[in-house]
Amino acid sequence: xxxxxxxxxxxxxxxxxxxxxxxxxxxxxxxxxxxxxxxxxxxxxxxxxxxxxxxxxxxxxxxxxxxxxxxxxxxxxxxxxxxxxxxxxxxxxxxxxxxxxxxxxxxxxxxxxxxxxxxxxxxxxxxxxxxxxxxxxxxxxxxxxxxxxxxxxxxxxxxxxxxxxxxxxxxxxxxxxxxxxxxxxxxxxxxxxxxxxxxxxxxxxxxxxxxxxxxxxxxxxxxxxxxxxxxxxxxxxxxxxxxxxxxxxxxxxxxxxxxxxxxxxxxxxxxxxxxxxxxxxxxxxxxxxxxxxxxxxxxxxxxxxxxxxxxxxxxxxxxxxxxxxxxxxxxxxxxxxxxxxxxxxxxxxxxxxxxxxxxxxxxxxxxxxxxxxxxxxxxxxxxxxxxxxxxxxxxxxxxxxxxxxxxxxxxxxxxxxxxxxxxxxxxxxxxxxxxxxxxxxxxxxxxxxxxxxxxxxxxxxxxxxxxxxxxxxxxxxxxxxxxxxxxxxxxxxxxxxxxxxxxxxxxxxxxxxxxxxxxxxxxxxxxxxxxxxxxxxxxxxxxxxxxxxxxxxxxxxxxxxxxxxxxxxxxxxxxxxxxxxxxxxxxxxxxxxxxxxxxxxxxxxxxxxxxxxxxxxxxxxxxxxxxxxxxxxxxxxxxxxxxxxxxxxxxxxxxxxxxxxxxxxxxxxxxxxxxxxxxxxxxxxxxxxxxxxxxxxxxxxxxxxxxxx
Numbered sequence: 103x104x105x106x107x108x109x110x111x112x113x114x115x116x117x118x119x120x121x122x123x124x125x126x127x128x129x130x131x132x133x134x135x136x137x138x139x140x141x142x143x144x145x146x147x148x149x150x151x152x153x154x155x156x157x158x159x160x161x162x163x164x165x166x167x168x169x170x171x172x173x174x175x176x177x178x179x180x181x182x183x184x185x186x187x188x189x190x191x192x193x194x195x196x197x198x199x200x201x202x203x204x205x206x207x208x209x210x211x212x213x214x215x216x217x218x219x220x221x222x223x224x225x226x227x228x229x230x231x232x233x234x235x236x237x238x239x240x241x242x243x244x245x246x247x248x249x250x251x252x253x254x255x256x257x258x259x260x261x262x263x264x265x266x267x268x269x270x271x272x273x274x275x276x277x278x279x280x281x282x283x284x285x286x287x288x289x290x291x292x293x294x295x296x297x298x299x300x301x302x303x304x305x306x307x308x309x310x311x312x313x314x315x316x317x318x319x320x321x322x323x324x325x326x327x328x329x330x331x332x333x334x335x336x337x338x339x340x341x342x343x344x345x346x347x348x349x350x351x352x353x354x355x356x357x358x359x360x361x362x363x364x365x366x367x368x369x370x371x372x373x374x375x376x377x378x379x380x381x382x383x384x385x386x387x388x389x390x391x392x393x394x395x396x397x398x399x400x401x402x403x404x405x406x407x408x409x410x411x412x413x414x415x416x417x418x419x420x421x422x423x424x425x426x427x428x429x430x431x432x433x434x435x436x437x438x439x440x441x442x443x444x445x446x447x448x449x450x451x452x453x454x455x456x457x458x459x460x461x462x463x464x465x466x467x468x469x470x471x472x473x474x475x476x477x478x479x480x481x482x483x484x485x486x487x488x489x490x491x492x493x494x495x496x497x498x499x500x501x502x503x504x505x506x507x508x509x510x511x512x513x514x515x516x517x518x519x520x521x522x523x524x525x526x527x528x529x530x531x532x533x534x535x536x537x538x539x540x541x542x543x544x545x546x547x548x549x550x551x552x553x554x555x556x557x558x559x560x561x562x563x564x565x566x567x568x569x570x571x572x573x574x575x576x577x578x579x580x581x582x583x584x585x586x587x588x589x590x591x592x593x594x595x596x597x598x599x600x601x602x603x604x605x606x607x608x609x610x611x612x613x614x615x616x617x618x619x620x621x622x623x624x625x626x627x628x629x630x631x632x633x634x635x636x637x638x639x640x641x642x643x644x645x646x647x648x649x650x651x652x653x654x655x656x657x658x659x660x661x662x663x664x665x666x667x668x669x670x671x672x673x674x675x676x677x678x679x680x681x682x683x684x685x686x687x688x689x690x691x692x693x694x695x696x697x698x699x700x701x702x703x704x705x706x707x708x709x710x711x712x713x714x715x716x717x718x719x720x721x722x723x724x725x726x727x728x729x730x731x732x733x734x735x736x737x738x739x740x741x742x743x744x745x746x747x748x749x750x751x752x753x754x755x756x757x758x759x760x761x762x763x764x765x766x767x768x769x770x771x772x773x774x775x776x777x778x779x780x781x782x783x784x785x786x787x788x789x790x791x792x793x794x795x796x797x798x799x800x801x802x803x804x805x806x807x808x809x810x811x
Contacts, residue, residue, distance in 0.1 A: 143168040144247030145238060147176075150588060153230050158184075159592035161320075162203065163219040164238065166212040167247050173210045174218065175240070176203045178233040184226045185643060188600070188689065192220035219320040223596050223689065225682070227642025273365070273408050273455075278484055279570070281455055282532030285365040287602050288325035288574030289318055289582075290537060295352060296329035296371040296416075302351075307579045312358045317587040322599060325365035327536055327574050328355065329416060331372040332395055339387070342394035349402055360407050367457060367536070367574075368403075369413035370395060378415060381432050382423040392436060396443045404449035413457035413488065413536065414440040430472040433461050437476050445482075455484050457534065463490040465518035470525045477531060487526045490537040491518060493558060498541040500549050500748035501740060505725045505782075507557040516565060523569040537576040538562065545749045547580055547591060551725065551784065553612030553692075556597045560608060560632070560688075563601020596689050605632040606688025614661060615785040618673050618699045618721070622666040627693070629657040634685035639693075641669075641681050659683065666695065673697045675721035698722045700787040703761075706802040710768035713800045714760040715791060722787060724754040724761065728780040729771075737777040739770045763793065763800075771795050778805070 144167035151160040164176060176192075180199045192203040203220055212218045236243045274280035297305035308314075318326065335348040352368065359366045370378075370392070381388040392415075403410060418433050437458045444451045458476060460469040473487055494514035496504025504511070522533045540558065542549030550558075566573050575581070575598065582589055589595040600606050610628040629636055636654065639646040646652055651665040661669075669679035678697050682690035698721035706716055728744040729737040729751070736744045738751055746752055751767040761781065771777055772795075779791045790805035 143241070144245075145243075147236050147243070149232055149236075151230065151232060153226065158226060158230055159221065159223050159589065159596055161219060161221045161588060163217050164212070165217040166214060168214065170211065170213045170216075171239075174205050174212060174238060176236060176238050177201065177240075178236045180231075180233055182226060182229040182231045183643065184224050184230060186222045186224045188596075189220065189222035192222075194220070194222050217316070219317070221321070225640070225643055225690075227644060276483075278455065278486065279527070279530060279532045281365075282486055282534060282572050283570065285325035285534065285574075286572040287323055288327060288365075288367075288534070288572060289321075289323040290327045290329065290574055290576045290578075291355075292329060292576055293578035294329075295355075296331045298331055298333070298372055298376070300334065305578075308584050310355050310584075314584050314587065315355075315358050315362050315364070318582060319362040319364060321582070321589075321595075322602070323364070325367065325572070325574060326359050327367040327369075327413075328352070328359070329371040330368055331376070332370060333373050333376045336395065340390065340394075342391050342398075344395065344398050349398075353402065356403070356406070356410060360409055365409045365411070367411050367413055367534075368399075369416050369457070371416040374415050374417050374419055378436070379419050379421045381436075382420050382428060385432070389435070389439065393439055393443060396440050397447075400444045400447035400451055404447050404451050406450060408450055408454060411455040411457055411486070412440075412444060413459070415459065416536075417463050417490065418459055419462055426468065429461050430475075433459075433472070434476045434479075438480065441480055441482065441485075453484055455486055456482075457486045457488050457536070459488045459536075463488060463536065465489045465491065465522055467521055470521055474525050477526075483530075486532050486534055487522065488534045488536045489518075489522055491515070491535050491562075492537075492539055492541045495541070497550070497554075497558070499750075500542055500726065501745060501750075502743040503726060503745040505551065505554065507554045507561070511558070512561060515562060519565055519569045519571060523571065527570050533571045535566065535571060535573045538573050539576040542748065543576075543580055547594070549749050551723075552593070553608075556594065556612070557608050557630075559594065559598050560601050560606050563598060564605050564632070567602075593692065600689045604687045605634060606691070607631045607634045607636060607683065607685030608691050609659065609683060609693065612692055613694050613696055613784060614666070615696050615698050615722070616666050616670050616673075618675065618697050622663050622670065624660050624663045625666060626658055626660040629654075629659050629683065631657065631685060632688075634687045637684045637686055639681055639683055640690075641679060646681070661695075669695045670697050675699070675719075696721055696785070698785050698787075700785075701781070701783060701789055703781075703789055703791050703804050705804060708800050708802075709798050710795060710800055711765045711798075713768070713793075713802070714755070714758075714762045715802055717754070717759055717761050719754070719756060719759070722783040722785045723756075725782045725784050727752045727761075727782070729767075730778050730780075731772070731775055732778070737771055737775075738767050741770065768795050768800065773797065 146165050146167065148163040149160065151158050164174065178201055180201060183199055186194050186196055186201060192205060194201065194203045209218050274284060291310065293305040294302045294307050294310060299305065303309055330352055332344065335345045337343040356366055356368060378388055378392060414437050418436065420429050420432055423429050441456060444454065444456060458473060460473045462469065477485060492498050494504065494511040496502040497507060497511040526533045540550055540555065580590065581595065597606060608630045614625045614627065616622050616625070639652050646665065648654070651662060653660045671678050675697055677694045679695040681693040681695065683693060684690045701720055701722050702718040704716035706714065708714065726748065727746050729746055730744050731737050736742065738746050740747060746767065751764055753762050755762055774796060776792055776794045779793060781789045781791065791802060792805060793800055793802045
């Protein structure tokens with residue numbers, strides 16, 4: 103996916119989608135560690151939690167203020183009966199409200215002023231009050247650094263204490279498939295050094311710090327892709343000398359990442375569409391510039407750890423070429439030149455893993471075949487193939503009615519992964535999906551409905567594992583908050599993290615809609631166990647009663663009328679209760695019980711640059727919009743489909759009680775023609791509305807509303 107402003111692909115903007123409430127508690131801890139003569143003891147703990155109805159994710163950071171320790175055990179008591187459901191970077195167990203977290207092998211050692219972090223998911227009911235008292239290695243936290251301990255009266259043993267194993271193992275030797283398997287899972291430091299501008303903050307992200315990388319590593323990521331755009335950071339021909347300050351900054355961040363134990367990928371990134379794409383008409387200039395950059399980069403990183411690997415170019419593309427054959431020849435020339443330069447530079451580069459992309463990093467069969475030919479010609483075992491995956495396009499951007507992660511969207515994913523597996527992995531060539539996500543995230547992460555989004559990431563993580571493909575999440579700042587060092591959507595990340603190791607059960611929807619008036623009727627969802635076993639339905643920590651509150655027939659889960667009547671309470675619009683369908687593995691599936699009435703629209707006037715439909719959403723949420731002329735033709739952009747693109751042609755504004763129609767929508771509407779809009783809501787309700795454009799003016803009038811059956 104090309105990442106830029108004012109070009110053919112949407113820019114990856116940062117947008118916060120925080121579903122919970124942040125609770126930060128910093129406690130100074132005083133403690134004593136055993137078997138350490140003259141050991142000064144002390145530490146502090148930062149406990150933060152992001153919550154949503156019935157669930158939360160927490161991060162616990164312990165900073166050792168005293169002498170180094172080897173092995174830790176943190177205990178606390180939940181004041182409101184919260185329960186831990188899963189954890190990472192520690193083994194967490196509980197007896198009632200008493201919780202114990204114990205180090206793993208790679209994070210047992212904590213030096214002076216060093217911090218170790220772990221996290222967990224949990225459930226809550228009634229309140230999610232943060233714990234206030236911790237104990238480390240059996241000593242209650244009292245604050246400050248304690249006094250040194252008295253040295254023992256007996257002589258210390260003459261044998262050296264056992265050494266702490268390194269946090270990560272060296273990269274596997276001579277086995278490229280094992281090397282890439284060890285990179286799973288991976289994360290992208292997006293919209294940073296790849297930003298087209300003066301420095302790494304040009305696209306809105308903060309300056310990279312070692313603490314940021316530490317925090318990302320603590321989330322369980324084993325590899326990091328650091329995209330770098332060099333266009334504005336080197337001199338003129340013929341030397342194209344890279345700015346020393348820029349190169350040193352890249353080396354600094356790469357060094358931090360390697361010190362953290364990451365496998366690290368660097369590349370030539372947006373140069374692909376800034377100047378490399380001119381290769382069909384200016385081949386020699388482009389090739390000289392490209393070769394000069396890789397010659398300098400190969401020299402700069404010649405002796406770096408084998409955990410560093412190079413990617414020849416991001417999303418290669420060519421303008422004004424004669425077609426596929428020329429595109430394939432030019433990309434082969436770039437990849438082969440990159441390979442020759444790096445290998446000839448010696449040092450660790452003689453065997454360093456090198457990453458080669460398909461044209462556009464596409465997983466189409468023709469593009470895969472072209473790259474397969476390059477691999478055959480180069481005859482080098484230490485090569486990695488890469489493609490990108492952003493999902494079935496109608497679903498990925500929410501256009502053409504692609505509101506759900508349905509069988510068509512699933513098949514698009516399985517077909518793509520099958521193709522790269524069969525062409526590469528099955529032949530011993532490892533594959534990295536260097537970027538994955540959803541294209542609608544370029545605008546904001548709410549373009550795709552939450553439950554459908556969760557199903558996409560759950561399925562992707564599982565299927566990639568079955569095909570032995572390593573994945574690297576694209577994050578331009580939209581997912582991991584690089585200032586607060588927490589996930590903006592913890593529910594989404596919990597699903598992503600779970601998919602690395604197991605499957606999670608889902609359902610046909612994460613919403614059950616109940617009309618505000620009249621008697622509540624039973625409502626059903628289809629469970630998707632995904633190889634797990636359904637274990638029960640819960641509200642917070644309370645189990646609903648099978649038989650009276652819900653029934654299960656096959657994979658059909660039905661909430662009874664009496665249970666829904668109780669759950670909706672006074673029937674205020676919106677979410678009145680949140681349930682969890684729990685399965686034998688993975689994360690629980692959240693189900694919101696929502697009270698609604700069909701949305702009510704009002705007449706309006708405006709202009710093509712600023713028009714909005716006044717809307718009382720009344721508890722409902724907008725899924726998509728159709729636009730048609732009176733003669734049945736499709737109206738607006740993408741006139742091959744009546745269903746317009748979410749956030750491009752239209753967008754709901756829930757706080758503002760309106761639905762905006764964009765200038766881009768009206769630019770593709772016939773002057774003087776009435777357009778019938780059909781708004782589809784997630785309850786199943788549809789509401790029609792008419793708009794007429796007259797020059798720069800727009801008039802909107804109401805039509806009928808239909809409640810779902």
